[in-house]
Amino acid sequence: MEKLALLAIGLVLLLVGGEWLVRGASRLALALGIPRVVIGLSLVAFGTSAPELAVSVLSSYRGQSGIAVGNVVGSNIVNVLLILGLSAVVAPLAVSKRIIRIEVPLMILTALLFFAIGYDGRLSRGEGVILVSIFAIYLFWMARTARNDRTLEQGLPTGNNGANGGVRLYVQLVFLLLFGLAGLIVGSNWLIEGAVALARMIGVSELVIGLTIVAAGTSLPELVTSVIASVRGERDISVGNVVGSNIFNILSVLGFSTVASPNGLEVAQAVIRFDAPVMIAVSLACFPIFFNDFQIKRWEGSLFVAYYVFYVVYLILHASQHDALDEYTFVMRWFVLPFVAITLATTLTLAWRRQIWLPRRAAQRAAVRPDDSL
Numbered sequence: 431m432e433k434l435a436l437l438a439i440g441l442v443l444l445l446v447g448g449e450w451l452v453r454g455a456s457r458l459a460l461a462l463g464i465p466r467v468v469i470g471l472s473l474v475a476f477g478t479s480a481p482e483l484a485v486s487v488l489s490s491y492r493g494q495s496g497i498a499v500g501n502v503v504g505s506n507i508v509n510v511l512l513i514l515g516l517s518a519v520v521a522p523l524a525v526s527k528r529i530i531r532i533e534v535p536l537m538i539l540t541a542l543l544f545f546a547i548g549y550d551g552r553l554s555r556g557e558g559v560i561l562v563s564i565f566a567i568y569l570f571w572m573a574r575t576a577r578n579d580r581t582l583e584q585g586l587p588t589g590n591n592g593a594n595g596g597v598r599l600y601v602q603l604v605f606l607l608l609f610g611l612a613g614l615i616v617g618s619n620w621l622i623e624g625a626v627a628l629a630r631m632i633g634v635s636e637l638v639i640g641l642t643i644v645a646a647g648t649s650l651p652e653l654v655t656s657v658i659a660s661v662r663g664e665r666d667i668s669v670g671n672v673v674g675s676n677i678f679n680i681l682s683v684l685g686f687s688t689v690a691s692p693n694g695l696e697v698a699q700a701v702i703r704f705d706a707p708v709m710i711a712v713s714l715a716c717f718p719i720f721f722n723d724f725q726i727k728r729w730e731g732s733l734f735v736a737y738y739v740f741y742v743v744y745l746i747l748h749a750s751q752h753d754a755l756d757e758y759t760f761v762m763r764w765f766v767l768p769f770v771a772i773t774l775a776t777t778l779t780l781a782w783r784r785q786i787w788l789p790r791r792a793a794q795r796a797a798v799r800p801d802d803s804l
Contacts, residue, residue, distance in 0.1 A: 483682065485644060522726060715774055718774045718781060
């Protein structure tokens with residue numbers, strides 16, 4: 431019970447620390463005159479992914495690769511299936527064309543990149559540097575191009591100018607930053623200790639704990655942000671928050687975690703055989719669903735949540751080597767997965783017909799009509 435309490439308190443400190451850190455950083459940046467678009471692209475993304483970053487970096491430094499890698503892969507799965515799913519159940523989510531054109535392909539590519547560099551069972555420090563470098567280039571490119579995209583200004587933080595608050599304002603913001611950072615460090619430390627103790631107590635691996643409890647816990651900021659945005663009618667923000675966090679998790683969280691580890695990160699074969707393909711599959715699943723009327727409907731959100739339940743049940747059965755594992759795997763492989771594939775293929779076909787084929791046919795007919803009248 432003591433370790434469970436430690437895990438719970440650590441999670442609360444993580445969430446509070448991340449909130450304080452991003453609030454202090456965004457207000458300080460505004461006081462210093464840093465453009466709001468840069469704040470939105472960097473600090474807001476960092477704020478919702480700060481728990482993942484703190485937990486993965488600290489666990490990798492301690493040599494606990496299972497939690498570090500499992501947290502990133504599990505968080506990306508949680509973000510799409512559970513968070514987007516629940517947000518869409520609350521209200522259908524709007525998807526901007528920019529996200530479909532740029533961010534979703536980037537999310538898919540980063541998932542494939544992780545699979546490629548982790549296929550040999552290890553992420554080296556050099557590969558971590560590559561991930562961080564790609565993330566820096568991505569942020570720089572976004573900051574350059576986003577100035578011409580007014581939609582990115584929606585939902586970004588606002589604050590007071592530093593001239594109105596003087597030195598006192600800067601001191602308050604610095605203390606807010608320090609307390610937030612302290613909360614992240616202490617909270618991640620306690621969360622990892624509690625998670626490791628829980629894994630040993632119930633007899634499962636650190637990887638499973640990282641994929642489930644730690645991943646779900648550190649994804650709470652994304653969940654709260656997306657659901658609140660959905661309730662308030664800012665439904666495009668829900669999708670952008672999740673997709674951006676998934677890109678951030680692979681490039682930045684995993685990159686910094688690999689650099690922080692003395693010997694790189696070990697990637698378990700279970701991740702390569704099952705969890706990473708699931709992460710890639712759910713990333714790919716976003717494209718046909720997002721492209722269909724540029725929104726996520728309630729029934730599609732419910733389907734996402736159901737798939738996440740299936741995934742967690744499989745992890746639990748596999749970890750405990752339950753007698754029902756073989757039957758469950760058979761049903762998933764030959765009934766559930768084919769049904770998912772058919773549903774996604776049908777959705778993409780209908781969306782392509784409605785968005786591309788029918789308008790193209792209408793344009794061709796309109797072009798022919800003048801000739802027919804001659």
